[in-house]
Amino acid sequence: MTIDISGVAFTLLFQKALYKPDEELLIIADVHLGKASHFRKNGISLPSSAQQGDYDNLRSLFDLVQPKKVYFLGDLFHSSLNDDWHNFCDLVAAYKHIQFTLVRGNHDLINGSKFHDICVAVVDTIEDELFIYSHEPLNNVAAGKVNVVGHIHPGVVLSGMGRQSVKLPCFYMQEQLMILPAFGVLTGLYSMDQNKASHVYLVLSDSVRRL
DSSP states (O other): OEEEETTEEEEEETTTEEEEGGGTEEEEOOOOBTHHHHHHHTTOOOOGGGGHHHHHHHHHHHHHHOOSEEEEOSOSBSSSOOTHHHHHHHHHHHTTTSEEEEEOOTTOOSOHHHHHHTTEEEESOEEOSSEEEOSSOOSOOOTTOEEEEOSSOEEEEEEOGGGOEEEEEEEEEETTEEEOOOOOTTOOOEEOOOOTTEEEEEEOSSOEEEO
16 A cells, blocks of 8 residues: 655555655564564573564565665664574675664664674664654654654554454554554554544555555
């Protein structure tokens, strides 16, 4: 699904990522790599294969979209350095033609020098004429600009007959804020409130649809 944000076309991907064609820019939030390793380290048993899906999904998406640039909007890793780092290094090495930038999030505890060593830039925000990319929503956004963020893990609960319900990830936009769904396999969802000012785009298994 393609939508217009401040006069610029963006594609909402059912792979839970945002694509900006004019820059060949792929935007991904909240992958939380290494979360399975972090849980195991803290006594919570998860198989080592639990997070392999994230790497498979990233590779598939890079191959499909063929971006020149990728922004990770925070929480790329779930915690401090662990065995998953080597898997990420292998991923980056396989896509040397892509310019990777990490917009640091609250879970990104790995020293920036480690990223610089593998040619991944680390910043707090990225700002251009129309957009400000950050992990968490900013308190003050200049008039005419849109803040593109992650962090929230937005979702919407849909209710059906017989008290049945399902919670789905979504892209959520309201006024000067666009919130991306969490990309990672091992992430939860936060139920978003809907109002007249909000625009909700549901992420389905093979498409994105406006609610």
